[in-house]
Each structure stands twice: as C-alpha cells, then as structure tokens.
Amino acid sequence: MVDTSLSKKKDPDQPEISLPTLKSQRTKMGKSEDSEKKKIKDVEISVPIVYGNAAFWLGKKASEYQSHKWTVYVRGATNEDLSVVVKRAVFQLHSSFNNPTRVVESAPFELSESGWGEFEIAITLFFHNDVCEKPLNLYHHLKLYPEDESGPMSTKKPVVVESYDEVVFTEPSESFLARVQNHPAVTFPRLPAGVTLPPPVSIEDESKKKRGDTKDHPLSQWFLNFSEADELLQLAAARQQVQAHIAKLRRQISLTDGQNQQFKPL
Amino acid sequence: MDAKDILGLPKTPLPIPQEKKSRPQKDSQRKPDGISREVYALTGGVAPLMPSIDVSQLKRRPPSDEKITWQWLPFTSSARKDDLQLYHWVRVVNGVPPTGDYSFAKYNKSVDVIRYTDEEYEKYLTDPKWTKEETDQLFDLCERFDLRFIIIADRFPTHRTVEELKDRYYSVSRAILVARAPSPGEVAGHPLVKEPYNVTQETERKRALSMVLSQTKHQERKDAEVLAEAKRIAESRMAARAAEEPDLPVPSDVGPESAEGAVGPGDTISPSNVQAPAAAIAPSTSVIADNASTLASLRMLRVYLRTYALEQMVQAASSSAGLRTIKRVEQTLQDLGVNLKPKVPTKAVCAEHLELRKEILTLLNLQKQLQYKEAEGSSFRDGSYGDMPGTAKRSQRAADQDRTFVPDTISFGGDRVVKREQKRKGPGRTSETPSSPAGAHKRPRKMKASDL
Numbered sequence: 264m265v266d267t268s269l270s271k272k273k274d275p276d277q278p279e280i281s282l283p284t285l286k287s288q289r290t291k292m293g294k295s296e297d298s299e300k301k302k303i304k305d306v307e308i309s310v311p312i313v314y315g316n317a318a319f320w321l322g323k324k325a326s327e328y329q330s331h332k333w334t335v336y337v338r339g340a341t342n343e344d345l346s347v348v349v350k351r352a353v354f355q356l357h358s359s360f361n362n363p364t365r366v367v368e369s370a371p372f373e374l375s376e377s378g379w380g381e382f383e384i385a386i387t388l389f390f391h392n393d394v395c396e397k398p399l400n401l402y403h404h405l406k407l408y409p410e411d412e413s414g415p416m417s418t419k420k421p422v423v424v425e426s427y428d429e430v431v432f433t434e435p436s437e438s439f440l441a442r443v444q445n446h447p448a449v450t451f452p453r454l455p456a457g458v459t460l461p462p463p464v465s466i467e468d469e470s471k472k473k474r475g476d477t478k479d480h481p482l483s484q485w486f487l488n489f490s491e492a493d494e495l496l497q498l499a500a501a502r503q504q505v506q507a508h509i510a511k512l513r514r515q516i517s518l519t520d521g522q523n524q525q526f527k528p529l
Numbered sequence: 530m531d532a533k534d535i536l537g538l539p540k541t542p543l544p545i546p547q548e549k550k551s552r553p554q555k556d557s558q559r560k561p562d563g564i565s566r567e568v569y570a571l572t573g574g575v576a577p578l579m580p581s582i583d584v585s586q587l588k589r590r591p592p593s594d595e596k597i598t599w600q601w602l603p604f605t606s607s608a609r610k611d612d613l614q615l616y617h618w619v620r621v622v623n624g625v626p627p628t629g630d631y632s633f634a635k636y637n638k639s640v641d642v643i644r645y646t647d648e649e650y651e652k653y654l655t656d657p658k659w660t661k662e663e664t665d666q667l668f669d670l671c672e673r674f675d676l677r678f679i680i681i682a683d684r685f686p687t688h689r690t691v692e693e694l695k696d697r698y699y700s701v702s703r704a705i706l707v708a709r710a711p712s713p714g715e716v717a718g719h720p721l722v723k724e725p726y727n728v729t730q731e732t733e734r735k736r737a738l739s740m741v742l743s744q745t746k747h748q749e750r751k752d753a754e755v756l757a758e759a760k761r762i763a764e765s766r767m768a769a770r771a772a773e774e775p776d777l778p779v780p781s782d783v784g785p786e787s788a789e790g791a792v793g794p795g796d797t798i799s800p801s802n803v804q805a806p807a808a809a810i811a812p813s814t815s816v817i818a819d820n821a822s823t824l825a826s827l828r829m830l831r832v833y834l835r836t837y838a839l840e841q842m843v844q845a846a847s848s849s850a851g852l853r854t855i856k857r858v859e860q861t862l863q864d865l866g867v868n869l870k871p872k873v874p875t876k877a878v879c880a881e882h883l884e885l886r887k888e889i890l891t892l893l894n895l896q897k898q899l900q901y902k903e904a905e906g907s908s909f910r911d912g913s914y915g916d917m918p919g920t921a922k923r924s925q926r927a928a929d930q931d932r933t934f935v936p937d938t939i940s941f942g943g944d945r946v947v948k949r950e951q952k953r954k955g956p957g958r959t960s961e962t963p964s965s966p967a968g969a970h971k972r973p974r975k976m977k978a979s980d981l
Contacts, residue, residue, distance in 0.1 A: 390832070399832050399833070427873050429834070430835075433827070433830070433832070489873045490873060494871055495878055502885050502888060509891055512898075520902060523902060523906045
C-alpha cells in the first residue's frame, strides 16, 4: 500500500519524508527503546525487491581474464531507496577474486567488477536494528553470456538477469512501522484495530545521505519490468480451466457410481 | 536294571550289600527331609532354586519342656453387654489357661452417633419436613445399626428415601457440632463440617448409576460409538487448534475452518481449501494443520523471502502426494502456460499459485478415482477378471477425449503408483472412496468383491 500523493518528493536528494506526528498517548520520545522492542503480532510488512546483474561485453577491450564488466545489485522493485530498511549488503564473490567479501554500506546496494566467469553470488542483507536482527541471504547466478549463443555479442546492450522477490518481516516493531509508514519502498500493512504507532525516530543523519533510489541509475534503462497483473491473469485463467475440469469429473464420477450400482456382483 | 537285562548288558558289578547301603543314601539325597515324597514330587521333584521354606522349620515340634493340652472352657466377651457364658476349645500350656479378653472383642466397634438434648433440638434442629419424633427415631436407628442407612431406611416407620435420611442425619449432626463448639474454627476441620451432604447430587448420582447398570447391550454399544466419535472429533480439533495457537491469538471459539479464514496478513490459505465435505473433516483438518504449522514456522523466522515461503507452502500442500504426482502437477502447470515458479511472486500471486497447485492435485485425484470406478464398472459388465486390462483401456480412451490438456493418464498396465500417496488423505479426497485405497494400486484382476 503506497501513498502515491507522497511519492512526489519535494527534495530529490532526501527521499525520506518527515512523517506527520501521531498523537500517541502510549509512548513518549524518551521511550523509543520500548517501541523498538514492542512487536505487533499478526502483522507483516514486506519490501519488494529486485536483484540481479547487468553484464557488458568489453568487445575489443576484452582480455582473456577480463571479458566482461558486470554489476550485481539489489534494488527496490519500484526503484525506491532500500536504505530505509537495509543497513548494508554483503556480496560474496568467487574465491578467485581479491577480497571476495565485498561490503556495501549504503544504497544503491551494488557491486561492479570485471571478469570472465559465471558463478553464484551470495548476497546477505543486513537490516537496521529496529527492523530485524537476523540477516537474509539471496543467491544470484551471475550471467555474462546471452542465452542465444549464436547471436552477436554487443558492447552496447548488456545481458541482464533479474529476479523479483519480496522480503517479509513478521511481527515488526512499532518503531519500524512508524519509521516507514509512508515510505514508497515498503508495502505497509493494514494495522489491526486499536493499534497506534509512536512518533517516528529517524535512524540516520538525513543531510548526510546520498541519493539511494535507483530511478535515475545509469543501468535503469535496462531494468526489467515486473508486473503482477500479467501473472495474476495467467493464474486466474488456469484456475478457471482446472475448476471446470474438476466439476466435469465430479459429474462423471457420480454417473459412473450410479451405473456401477446396477452391476454389483452377487 | 531291567533295561540292561533286556539289552543283555552285564549287570552292575556292585555287590548286593553295598547296593543296599547306597540306596538309602541316594534316597536322602533325592528327597529332602520334612516333607513327604509325594508332596515333594508335586513341586516337580527337583529342589527349588531358592528354597522358600526353611526345611528345618517344617517339622518343628514345640519345645519339649512345654505340656500342651486342649480344654473345653467357658469364656466371656467384653463386647457383650450381658453376661452370657459360652464355651470353646482353649489351648492350655502347662495347665495354665490363656488370660485376657476374648480375642475378637476388639473388633466390636460402633459409630459415635451424636445425641442431642431436647433443648438443643428446639434451638437448632427444627425442620419443617421432620417432626421431632421422626428425628428421634432416626437417631435411635442410626445408633442401633451403626449408620447402615439401607437397613435404617428399611426399618424406618414412615416411608423415607435413603438420601432423605442421610440428609437429615448429617445436617443435624453438623448443626449440633457447630453449636456445641466453642468457636467455629475448631470444628472447621471435622469431616462433617467440612464436607456437607449434598442431597440433590447424591440422588442424581444414584439415578445415573442405576441407569448405566440397567443399560441394555445395544445401548452400551451405541454409547461407546458416540463417545469414540466425539473423542476423535475433539482430538482433531485440538490438533488443528494447537497448530494454530502460536499464530492465532484471535479469541474465537469457532472451529478451525472459519478461524483460518480470519487470519491476518500471514495467511495464504483461501477459504476454498476448506470446502471439503463434512465427512472428510479429519483429512482436511490435517491439511489445514499442515499449513498452519508451516505458517507458524515462517513466523518464527522473523524475516524470509516470499519465494521461500511459497516453496514451504507448496511442500506442505503436496506432503501427501508422491513424487510422481508432483511431477504430474508440474507438467499440468506447464501445459496451462503457468510458470512453475512465479516470475513476480507478490503476495497475491503466491496465493493464487498455491491454490492452483492444490486444485490440480484435486483434479489428478479425481481422475484416478474416475478411472478406478470405470474399471470397476467394466469388471462387472464383463464378469470375468481376466479381461480387465483391455476393457479398462477401452473405457479409459473414451473418457480421454475431454482431457486434452492433461497428458497421458494412467494406463493400468504400467502404472506403479507409490503406495505412499494413498496413505495420508490429500486435499479434495472425499469420502466417496470408502473402499480401501490400496485396491487402486493393484491390477484390476486382483480386485475382490469385498472391496466394494
């Protein structure tokens, strides 16, 4: 649930919007620790993400060991800034790389390298303290070569493989909810009746933050579009077909049952 | 010796006098002193591993310095109020008869029935349903018969039930105790005060008991059946509710079905899962419990990926299906043009995907059912089991015309469906197949009439 009216940011460098203060009788500013610990049951909050890589063939400049320049990244599904939720991302590369453990402390969470081989990259997302103490692992198989092997390789058009997923947080803390209440990167849930949130406490110095969203990212023109509508339609059509078939079978079964009744052996 | 004679073997070389000596020795070895040979033989003729009776005790005689006689002597008992003298045999040692009271007098115990004075009666014990005379009579009888109320009721002049008599006696005694006690605290521990007699409860209890005792065999059986059924339902409800408890603090008493529909964001089960017929409550509840436990474990994770959650839910839903069935589900998905793993796994998409998979499982189960029934039908018509495979195929092909998008369905010849599939009931399996599921696996010609 994204509040679209607020997505038009006043200041493009400051995607974090100051939230309207809530009149909460329960907590005061001084009790921010309590609200960090206080979890709301039966509520889940999810963050849609896309992760993958874009790889450019270096063409004439390609050497045997550096044939491609690639970037692996994790971005918000709608290109919003993930740093509201993600504290840092750690990319674990193939051991043949120098310092294969690469840590990225701020959005956009990406890593660029050059090489020739395709391998699995483990991406570990660490979240802010009030979000979740446990990190989450993603696995992405780095793709450099196009599917169609016979086609020409282009230095202009990258090979892009992306996966859509959603990070689900169960029983989020009040402070987390308050902090991300109107943030476009987050799918905010419907709160159960009677739950009010404390006033949000910002976790970092807003003036220091650099732009974390990927809307104008150099690679953004290659980003894939993920539309749930298409998939939903597909699934709905399939279900209809299956349900019709089930109904038919049920009729046939009762018919056969009736027929069998007449022919019971002695 | 005879045997040796028969065999013509030489007799034992022992001379006869020596034989005689050795025999008594052997005899004493063979049988212990103290008990006769026959009795010893009863125990098997072998010495026990742990002799329970000390052999030396067996034929102990009284010390020879004592002179024992038995005499017919009179006696009195302190238990008697009169001075009746009776006679009995007495063991006299050295001319001295035993002293002391009659040995059974100590068993003459009686109940301590509290008697009230007339004053006390006027003050504390009046009751509209009881006259003083009646109460007096009651207490007399109680004392006389040591609170044997059945007898008291029998002898009571006016017609009163045992419960009424008990009630009157206990309430009167209680009232007197309390009245006579210097302070209420002192009698509080007395059993009469602590646990008052509850007339209605007793009447009810006895009535119920007599009902149970007088039940016919038929009724007994029926009761047992109903209780077993109730127990089963309660247990399955408990299982479902226990599985749901961690993630459903919703305080509703409604059964697992509707509670499932009310779950918040974490739930991906749609109510359609719950439309199984009532007769199949146990199987559908177990599937719901499966899903509920998956939800619970997901919740424990605190953070997880939607795709991971979907995988877990799919696994839980297919837990009752064998590998072959799962492959067929996937094939069906492909034929329908659906991605095996959704490309855009949002919450809604994952929910739809899961439902679709479950529906396909139902579809496959129904197909199997139908084929089985058609095979049954053709076996009846043909009347000979030997023709089974061919006939089944013919009827199957006719039915195949409709199933365009589903690939090659079961052919009786080669299908070896894993038995595992049938053991636990999956979604959509209704009570329409009362016959043993195991029958579906065997070649039709092995079907027995008892399967029907």
